[in-house]
Amino acid sequence: MPKILISDALSNLANEVFERNNIEVDTQTDLTPSELKDIINQYDGLVVRSATKATDEIISAGSKLKIIGRAGAGVDNIDLDSAKKNNVIVMNTPGGNTNATAEHTLSLLLSLYRSIPDASCGTHQGLWEKKKFKGLELKGKTLGIIGFGNVGARFAEMAFALGINVTVCSESFPSRQKDFPNFASIDLSELISNSDIISFHCKAPKDGKAIISMSQLKLMKKKSVIINTARGGLVDEIDLKKALEEGIIRGAALDVFSNEPAKSNVLFDAPNLILTPHIAASTVEAQLVVAEQIAEQISDYFNKGEVKNSV
Incomplete structure (x- = not known):
């Protein structure tokens, strides 16, 4: 046996x-x-x-x-x-766990756009900071998805239903684009400079290097955000912290880290950053x-x- x-x-x-x-x-x-x-x-x-x-x-x-x-x-x-x-x-x-991970990605995006963690914390403290929090709406924004596997495709569907313009950077996507006529195929440089939201749904590069580091962060829109529920290290964590501290981008939300469990990480206490402990698939x-x-x-x-x- x-x-x-x-x-x-x-x-x-x-x-x-x-x-x-x-x-x-x-x-x-x-x-x-x-x-x-x-x-x-x-x-x-x-x-x-x-x-x-x-x-x-x-x-x-x-x-x-x-x-x-x-x-x-x-x-x-x-x-x-x-x-x-x-x-x-x-x-x-x-x-x-496709749907669970896609839903967590959307949850992080909504939380980031509406500052929900900070607003909740302040309200628990009785601060009633109503004028402090002015969020963004998803409708009409441009989403850049890096990688288009099961999760990427599911999140793209959710985003499109909310009125978001969906663009995709993936080697496999052009051959499948006929099945997703509402999504545009673009290269990475165009995605980085044009997206309001960048969401990772890809494997780690074979060379182990980050896909987005400071040189790419500086090309992003000032009000853009990054979401990563895929793999740790796809964004250089040191560069991301600096970009958040200096206001180079609006914010980020990560569920995965370069080293896990992330009980100590350079990103801790960075502004406009939501972190969750690799729970995207945990429903x-x-x-x-x-x-x-x-x-x-x-x-x-x-x-x-x-x-x-x-x-």
Whole structure:
């Protein structure tokens, strides 16, 4: 009987799916890297979310390890080269948290445009700063989306429904544009200079460099904002802080960081900045979907030899 380790918090629905498919499952969360390395050789499969880092050291120690399942889309926390070297299949659950992440992106944008966190904080203190907060409306603004996967497409649909002009910078978008006639395809330089809102929905560049740093920030509109719910490090954090402090752009909202968990970060206390702890995909609905999906996929691999959503 195959044996699976779930090393991050996951809905019990995953356990139920595994047990129904005659697969033994253990749940041990908050393991240190050394603790995980010491026990991984007991398991045929590993299920993670974003907290566990499946490094080369851990994967190589998994003498029985055949598959790693990511309950979610991003696999930045899994060493794909090591998995390939060790003949370990890596699969994810694309689409399972698409709507949740797109909705969080929209929530951050609305909160930023209307200064909701600051307004709420002041009102709790009895300040009643009604004249202090003058927001912006979304209608008629230009949104520049960098990357056009499932989340980017869903957010674009939401934005367009609110009267926002949608532009997209993505290598894959021109070939799909016929399916999205209301969205314009533009290059990155045009997107940076013309957008009121820039939202990231892409993978990290292979060279690991930021897509937007100070040179790009200086080309943006003074009232523009940046939203990132995709990957940490897509915006240079040091440059972003300086841009916010000097009023080069209006504001930003980030759910992801260059190093996580972000218990210390240069961006802390920067003005006009909303930060959330990588929770874009964390809804009750999405977590049920990805838990069931990854458990079904892994069960199908062991019971039927099927490989779905491998990366």
